[in-house]
Amino acid sequence: EVQLLQSGGGLVQPGGSLRLSCAASGLSFRNFAMSWVRQGPGKGLEWVSFISGSGATRNYADAVKGRFTVSRDNSNNTLYLHLYSLGAEDMGIYYCAKMKGAAGPEMYSFDYWGQGALVTVSS
Amino acid sequence: QSALTQPPSASGSPGQSVTISCTGTSSDVDDYNYVSWYQQHPGKAPKLMIYEVNKRPSGVPDRFSGSKSGNTASLTVSGLQAEDEADYYCTSYGGSYTWMFGGGTKLTVL
Numbered sequence: 001e002v003q004l005l006q007s008g009g010g011l012v013q014p015g016g017s018l019r020l021s022c023a024a025s026g027l028s029f030r031n032f033a034m035s036w037v038r039q040g041p042g043k044g045l046e047w048v049s050f051i052s053g054s055g056a057t058r059n060y061a062d063a064v065k066g067r068f069t070v071s072r073d074n075s076n077n078t079l080y081l082h083l084y085s086l087g088a089e090d091m092g093i094y095y096c097a098k099m100k101g102a103a104g105p106e107m108y109s110f111d112y113w114g115q116g117a118l119v120t121v122s123s
Numbered sequence: 124q125s126a127l128t129q130p131p132s133a134s135g136s137p138g139q140s141v142t143i144s145c146t147g148t149s150s151d152v153d154d155y156n157y158v159s160w161y162q163q164h165p166g167k168a169p170k171l172m173i174y175e176v177n178k179r180p181s182g183v184p185d186r187f188s189g190s191k192s193g194n195t196a197s198l199t200v201s202g203l204q205a206e207d208e209a210d211y212y213c214t215s216y217g218g219s220y221t222w223m224f225g226g227g228t229k230l231t232v233l
Binding site: 035037044045046047050057058059061095100105106108109110111113114115116 | 126155156157159161163168169170171174175180210212214216219220221222223224225226227
């Protein structure tokens, strides 16, 4: 069974930084692209970042480009999101999500999600 | 990267059908057959209900169906049940490894 176990959320001051982790099990992690999706307090879902299975391809939503960095360690089956220069607009629950397929059309949806990590930005 | 447009709310009585729309643009919904739908209960992570416009993952009841016409995708829930009450989000691939979500629709079972 595929499981995504997240850690690393917490309280950070404005302008601060944080690292989120997502440990995967039950799958050949290196074969699957992954994404990060966030949800502001009482708000909808927002795609944040994508990384291919090898890590060679990465992309970000305009709202976080230049401030967030996605990476992965395929030897330890772990996905990361480094968040820098955090502001109130970045608060919310951050989910890691597995892309459904290893390649082709099934790669474009999110079939397994982590439990979420809460990021609070406050002084 | 603009959000897709969904109605904020929808409702129906048990046993009825309800359809939720998701409107995008020629650059996303109309350009790709990579629309998916997610169900989210309060305090829970989203769950994939429909992918590639109209395909159901294993374990999702066939009461859930998806379709697309031009730049508008739709999710239909037939035979509404109490447990279907949740928030529903559409998403579309937008090219160049970008995705956009709809604002979400709160489905109430009356």
